[in-house]
Amino acid sequence: MPRYFTEANSEETVNARMGAEIDPRLRQIMAALVRHLHAFAKEVALTEAEWAFGIDFLTKAGQMCSEERQEFILLSDVLGLSMLVDAINHRRPPGATENTVLGPFHVAGAPERAMGESISLDGKGETCLYTGRVLTVGGAPIVGARIDVWSDNAEGFYSVQQPGLQDKWNNRGVFITGPDGHYEFIGIKPVSYPIPDDGPVGKMLTALGRHPRRPAHMHFMITAPGYQRLVTHTFVGDDPWLSTDAVFGVKASLIAPFEPATDGRTRWRSPFDFVLVADTDAPTAHPPDRR
Numbered sequence: 001m002p003r004y005f006t007e008a009n010s011e012e013t014v015n016a017r018m019g020a021e022i023d024p025r026l027r028q029i030m031a032a033l034v035r036h037l038h039a040f041a042k043e044v045a046l047t048e049a050e051w052a053f054g055i056d057f058l059t060k061a062g063q064m065c066s067e068e069r070q071e072f073i074l075l076s077d078v079l080g081l082s083m084l085v086d087a088i089n090h091r092r093p094p095g096a097t098e099n100t101v102l103g104p105f106h107v108a109g110a111p112e113r114a115m116g117e118s119i120s121l122d123g124k125g126e127t128c129l130y131t132g133r134v135l136t137v138g139g140a141p142i143v144g145a146r147i148d149v150w151s152d153n154a155e156g157f158y159s160v161q162q163p164g165l166q167d168k169w170n171n172r173g174v175f176i177t178g179p180d181g182h183y184e185f186i187g188i189k190p191v192s193y194p195i196p197d198d199g200p201v202g203k204m205l206t207a208l209g210r211h212p213r214r215p216a217h218m219h220f221m222i223t224a225p226g227y228q229r230l231v232t233h234t235f236v237g238d239d240p241w242l243s244t245d246a247v248f249g250v251k252a253s254l255i256a257p258f259e260p261a262t263d264g265r266t267r268w269r270s271p272f273d274f275v276l277v278a279d280t281d282a283p284t285a286h287p288p289d290r291r
Contacts, residue, residue, distance in 0.1 A: 011038040057200050064199040074201045077247035095137050097274045100249045102231050105158040110148060110172040118186035119173040125154030125188030128268035129261060133181040135275050141181025145224040148174050156193030189258055189268045190216040192241050212246050215239035227276040234272050
C-alpha cells in the first residue's frame with residue numbers, strides 16, 4: 001500500500017523515501033532533521049507567509065556570504081548552535097580548561113615570538129601582561145606547548161578586518177613553553193566589539209530585541225604532542241557584556257582576572273593557567289562510525 005503524505009504522517013512519509021543502502025550516519029542525521037523540522041512547523045502552525053519570509057531570510061543570508069564573510073556561520077553563532085556543537089565535541093573532565101568557538105579571525109602562520117615579547121605592533125591600547133602555565137589535569141607542567149594568541153586592537157578590530165591599516169600580525173603571535181610550562185607575553189587589554197550586524201542576521205537580532213556585542217577577550221589555541229587541542233578565550237572580568245554575549249561564547253571558568261600591574265612593565269596583568277587533556281583521556285561524544 002503506497003504511503004501518501006498527510007499532515008499527521010508527514011515526517012514518517014518523508015523519511016520512508018530514503019534508500020536502503022545510504023550511509024547510516026546520513027540516515028540518522030536526516031531522519032532526525034526531518035522529524036524536528038516537521039514538529040516545529042506543526043507546533044507553531046507555520047503560515048505560508050511565515051514560511052516564505054523564512055525562505056527569503058535564508059536566501060538573503062546566502063547572498064551575503066563571500067570569502068571574507070560567512071553569514072550562515074554568524075547565524076549559527078547567534079542561535080547558540082556553534083557553541084552547542086563545540087560543547088558536544090569537547091566534553092572534558094573536571095579541572096580541564098573549557099573550549100569555546102574559534103571565531104572567524106584566526107590567521108595561520110603567526111610568527112613565533114620570544115617568551116615575554118609583545119604582540120602589539122601598533123603601540124595602541126592599554127598594555128597587559130598575560131602570564132600563567134600550561135598544565136596536565138594532574139598539575140604537571142607541559143613542555144613544548146604551542147600557544148597561538150590573537151586579539152582585536154584598541155578600536156575593536158582584528159588585523160584581518162583592516163588590511164592596509166593594521167600590520168597583518170598586529171596583536172598575534174606564537175609562544176612555546178619551556179620545562180616549567182610557563183608562558184608570558186605582552187598584549188593589550190582587549191575591548192568589546194559588535195559582530196557584523198548590517199545583514200539579515202543583524203536585522204534578526206534587532207527584531208528579537210538583542211544586541212550584537214561580544215565582550216572583550218583574548219584568543220588562545222594551545223597544542224602539545226599527546227594532548228587534545230584547546231581552542232578558547234579568556235574574558236575580561238569586568239566587561240559589561242559578559243552575561244549577554246551575542247554568540248554565547250562566555251563560560252564562567254574562562255572569565256580571567258585583569259589586575260593593575262605593579263612592576264611598571266604594563267598597565268594590567270592577567271594571570272591564567274591552562275589545563276590540557278591527554279588524548280587517551282579525552283571523552284568522545286560520538287565514536288567514529290567504523291561500518
